[in-house]
Amino acid sequence: MNIINDIILVNKEILQKSKNTISRNPEVLLLGVVYSVMSLLAGIIIFNLLSGLGILLGIIYALVESAIVSSYLFVLHNVVIYNRFRWKDIKHGFTYYIRKVYGVLFIFYLANLILGFLSNIVGAIVIGIIFFVGIAAFIVLNPLPESLYVKDRDSLQTILYCVEFMKENWINWLVPNSVLIVILYLLTGGVFNGGLNPFRSLSFSTSISSIVLYLLGSAILSAAMVYRGHLFKLLSTTTLRKRMFMRKI
Numbered sequence: 383m384n385i386i387n388d389i390i391l392v393n394k395e396i397l398q399k400s401k402n403t404i405s406r407n408p409e410v411l412l413l414g415v416v417y418s419v420m421s422l423l424a425g426i427i428i429f430n431l432l433s434g435l436g437i438l439l440g441i442i443y444a445l446v447e448s449a450i451v452s453s454y455l456f457v458l459h460n461v462v463i464y465n466r467f468r469w470k471d472i473k474h475g476f477t478y479y480i481r482k483v484y485g486v487l488f489i490f491y492l493a494n495l496i497l498g499f500l501s502n503i504v505g506a507i508v509i510g511i512i513f514f515v516g517i518a519a520f521i522v523l524n525p526l527p528e529s530l531y532v533k534d535r536d537s538l539q540t541i542l543y544c545v546e547f548m549k550e551n552w553i554n555w556l557v558p559n560s561v562l563i564v565i566l567y568l569l570t571g572g573v574f575n576g577g578l579n580p581f582r583s584l585s586f587s588t589s590i591s592s593i594v595l596y597l598l599g600s601a602i603l604s605a606a607m608v609y610r611g612h613l614f615k616l617l618s619t620t621t622l623r624k625r626m627f628m629r630k631i
Contacts, residue, residue: 414600485537
């Protein structure tokens, strides 16, 4: 019963904080448009102009993607921690977290290489394992973006912290995030994957309805990331017992 009550009270508090942040910084709702367009243009330019570079192409794309994610996380950091949005933070953020983000992507790359190597040796059994590992990683590492910009840790320590965070807060984290996924899907037909660059999956065609859904989806995603940031900040600095104690006094 305490857990259910805590979930309700925590999300009530975070909802109010998120509303205050967005009302003070309404520009944050445009981040989806900014970063989805940025990611789209980066992919088009790199894969069309540099297609003959072979393995270097992947390295360059990973660096560019890391810079985009770094910028996005830096903006979120200032919005969530300092309640401050500045357009110049987009430019200043390209290098702020780039080493941490690239390190995380490199760790994921090595993990995929190892799993791919094992699948070639063992076969179908490993393919099934990879499927379940992917689901587990999606759940356990869901707060990875927030861990990167809220906690001051290196790439590997950030991933390990995600595991520890989810062990302590999985109910409080998964319940509201599941609701956010359902809301986004029902309103736009898209799925919020909670990845390092969630806006990369946003797309639209030239039809008016597609553009409207794209703008709606990007605004919802932007609001959701602010909500997640405040939720992570609270859960990572308190415990259930501490929150219950603070409410009593």
